[in-house]
Amino acid sequence: MSMLEVKNVSRFFGGLAALTDISFSVEKGEILGLIGPNGAGKTTLFNVVNGFYGPSEGEVLFNQARISGLKPHQVCIRGIARTFQVVKPLQRMSVLDNVIASAYLRTGSRAVAETKAVETLKFTGLYDDRDIISKGLPLGKRKKLEIARALATGPEMILLDESFAGLNPTELNESIEIIRNIKATGITIMIIEHHMKVIMSISDRIVVLNYGQKIAEGTPEEIRSNPLVIEAYLGEAQNA
Amino acid sequence: MKKYLPLLIAGILALLPLIGLSSYWMHILILVIMWSVIGMAWNLLGGYCGQVSFGHAAFFGVGAYTAGILYNKTGMSAWWGLPASIVVVALFALLIGYICLRLKGPFFALGTLAMGVILRVTAENLTTITEGDLGIMIRERTWIDKTYYFYIILILAVASFFVVKKVIESKLGYYFVAIREDQDAAESLGINTTFYKTVALSLSAVITGLAGAFYTNYMGYIDPKIVFALHDISIVTIMVVMVGGVATFWGPFVGAIIMVFLAELIRSIPKLGAAHHTFFGILLILIIIYLPNGITGDNPKLKRLLRMGKTT
Numbered sequence: 400m401s402m403l404e405v406k407n408v409s410r411f412f413g414g415l416a417a418l419t420d421i422s423f424s425v426e427k428g429e430i431l432g433l434i435g436p437n438g439a440g441k442t443t444l445f446n447v448v449n450g451f452y453g454p455s456e457g458e459v460l461f462n463q464a465r466i467s468g469l470k471p472h473q474v475c476i477r478g479i480a481r482t483f484q485v486v487k488p489l490q491r492m493s494v495l496d497n498v499i500a501s502a503y504l505r506t507g508s509r510a511v512a513e514t515k516a517v518e519t520l521k522f523t524g525l526y527d528d529r530d531i532i533s534k535g536l537p538l539g540k541r542k543k544l545e546i547a548r549a550l551a552t553g554p555e556m557i558l559l560d561e562s563f564a565g566l567n568p569t570e571l572n573e574s575i576e577i578i579r580n581i582k583a584t585g586i587t588i589m590i591i592e593h594h595m596k597v598i599m600s601i602s603d604r605i606v607v608l609n610y611g612q613k614i615a616e617g618t619p620e621e622i623r624s625n626p627l628v629i630e631a632y633l634g635e636a637q638n639a
Numbered sequence: 640m641k642k643y644l645p646l647l648i649a650g651i652l653a654l655l656p657l658i659g660l661s662s663y664w665m666h667i668l669i670l671v672i673m674w675s676v677i678g679m680a681w682n683l684l685g686g687y688c689g690q691v692s693f694g695h696a697a698f699f700g701v702g703a704y705t706a707g708i709l710y711n712k713t714g715m716s717a718w719w720g721l722p723a724s725i726v727v728v729a730l731f732a733l734l735i736g737y738i739c740l741r742l743k744g745p746f747f748a749l750g751t752l753a754m755g756v757i758l759r760v761t762a763e764n765l766t767t768i769t770e771g772d773l774g775i776m777i778r779e780r781t782w783i784d785k786t787y788y789f790y791i792i793l794i795l796a797v798a799s800f801f802v803v804k805k806v807i808e809s810k811l812g813y814y815f816v817a818i819r820e821d822q823d824a825a826e827s828l829g830i831n832t833t834f835y836k837t838v839a840l841s842l843s844a845v846i847t848g849l850a851g852a853f854y855t856n857y858m859g860y861i862d863p864k865i866v867f868a869l870h871d872i873s874i875v876t877i878m879v880v881m882v883g884g885v886a887t888f889w890g891p892f893v894g895a896i897i898m899v900f901l902a903e904l905i906r907s908i909p910k911l912g913a914a915h916h917t918f919f920g921i922l923l924i925l926i927i928i929y930l931p932n933g934i935t936g937d938n939p940k941l942k943r944l945l946r947m948g949k950t951t
Contacts, residue, residue, distance in 0.1 A: 472827075490821075492817075500830075507810055552828055
């Protein structure tokens with residue numbers, strides 16, 4: 400049974416169609432990769448799922464219940480957490496406090512929130528940095544903090560927006576490991592990524608967007624050999 | 640030790656009237672404590688939740704007028720204005736919040752600024768209820784001795800301190816700071832930003848309103864130009880917190896001491912006294928440049944500067 404269903408979603412900004420008639424679903428427990436050239440509408444799609452934008456047409460269902468039209472905090476309470484491509488740490492709070500703030504979603508108790516936060520920090524490898532004010536964190540760790548914060552809200556599904564961009568090879572491997580561990584805990588993942596090697600290796604299935612339209616969907620192998628995808632990324636150079 | 644500091648300071652303050660201070664000094668002390676209450680209230684909304692209000696005179700004035708109108712129209716003691724102001728100001732804050740909290744950052748500040756001015760003009764013209772520019776006079780004062788007023792505002796201050804502390808150290812406090820740091824991130828972490836901003840605004844408004852109702856009782860006279868004053872209430876509120884330390888527990892208290900004493904000091908200088916707003920302006924500029932976190936917030940920096948002064 401699919402956990403998230405995106406049904407005929409379109410989103411217009413004035414005359415611009417950022418998304419046109421997008422439909423796909425995410426199965427429980429899988430990692431769905433979302434790829435496409437810059438400006439394809441990937442982040443807009445996240446914003447629609449997450450509730451920052453309502454869809455202009457169509458609807459989004461989560462566990463068979465309609466979530467489009469809800470506000471981001473309501474979507475989060477129902478079990479979808481997200482990270483931001485442009486990281487948004489709560490700058491003047493320590494790393495631990497950042498995660499405690501999100502762990503408070505499912506509890507009113509400081510002790511429970513802190514235990515959950517410490518657990519999440521250990522899981523994401525940020526425990527040693529817990530007392531650093533997050534303003535001073537390097538980018539790689541801020542990206543991890545985004546993931547930690549999203550996880551601390553106790554989600555069933557997590558939306559990762561370019562969590563690997565700008566990481567060095569060591570950090571990249573660590574992050575891939577974290578994503579695999581998240582999957583192992585049973586959390587469903589939808590991930591936007593430009594790093595092809597990474598996305599091909601961790602995704603169970605991939606959806607490709609181009610100019611706001613879905614041009615392909617399938618396993619990494621199918622996507623790799625799909626002529627439409629190759630054209631979107633490389634242009635029609637081979638015809639020239 | 641640190642845990643008992645608030646109690647210790649409250650205790651020392653409570654003993655102060657016993658040493659036989661003059662009526663003038665009691666007045667100064669009462670003003671200091673009243674301003675720390677207003678500062679703490681503003682700090683909750685502006686300091687922790689990041690919603691900078693330029694219109695706290697509105698809540699102060701509504702609180703003051705609740706007490707004044709209650710006395711003037713029903714003949715009840717103006718002290719009933721304190722409990723009554725909690726209800727009136729809370730309802731009023733919900734209305735203001737509904738309008739102004741849709742605005743972010745500087746737009747919210749401008750919205751609240753306008754709100755304060757609108758209320759002043761309304762109070763000036765709604766003469767059937769507010770007596771307009773004539774103001775409302777509390778004809779029979781409860782006490783001549785200032786000591787009782789001192790203890791009442793002190794109790795109010797201690798209560799506000801612990802309410803603010805309790806709130807800030809709880810889930811609410813985390814949510815307020817999260818909203819201040821990044822509203823979009825807070826929203827996506829499941830925080831209902833509109834709701835929690837309304838909570839911060841209402842709490843802040845109610846505490847400010849209580850100070851206003853106390854003011855009516857204490858001063859015995861209010862008019863729109865005094866209690867809805869932009870420069871004498873709204874701006875001074877911000878200055879108290881900025882000078883003392885934004886988003887610190889003790890900042891408003893430290894700020895209130897400095898601002899009240901400074902105002903008295905400057906006013907007592909012959910000829911220059913009328914220009915005290917100018918001095919406040921210069922002080923604010925200096926604070927923003929050199930001590931952006933206020934005296935309490937930039938404490939380590941201040942100590943370093945002082946030590947440097949000693950060695951050289």
